Amino acid sequence: MAQIFSEEYFMKKALDEAKKAFEKGEVPVGCVVVCQNKIVARCHNLTQTLNDVTAHAEMQAITAASDLLGGKYLPGCTLYVTLEPCVMCAGALAWAQIGRLVYGASDEKRGYSLYSDSIMHPKTEILSGIMENECSGLLKLFFAARRN
Secondary structure: OOOOOOHHHHHHHHHHHHHHHHHHOOOOEEEEEEEEOEEEEEEEEEHHOOOOOOHHHHHHHHHHHHHOOOOOOOOOOEEEEEOOHHHHHHHHHOOOOEEEEEEEEEEOOHHEEEEOHHHHOOOEEEEEEHHHHHHHHHHHHHHHHHHO
C-alpha cells in the first residue's frame, strides 16, 4: 500500500531547499514538485548564483519536473513552495497547468495574488499557509542579516 504523506511533510522538504538557498546567500525560497506522492524535483532560488533574474525556485522546478516526466504540462503534480509565487512564476505555473499549488508564506510585496488570482490556471487548486511561521521566519532572518 502506498504511503500517504502530509502537506507538512512536503513543505519541510521545500524548507530544506530554502535553507540551501540561505546558505548560498540567495533569497531563501525553496520548492519541491510532487507527482504520485513522489518528489520529482527539488529546487531553490539561484538568481545570484546564475546571475539570472528568472532563476526562481519555481522556474527551476518546472523545468526539472518537465524534463523528468517527459512533458511540458504538470496537471497531475503539486508544487510546494515556501513563499507565494511572484507574477512571473505564477504565469509559468499556469502555462505548465500545475494541478496544485501549496505555499507557506504570503508575499505581501510581490506575490501574484496582489495583482490577480486569475493568473493561475483555472483548474489549479491552491492552498496557502502551510508552515507559514517557519517559512516566513527563514525569510525574516535572511533579510534582517542583510540589513545589518
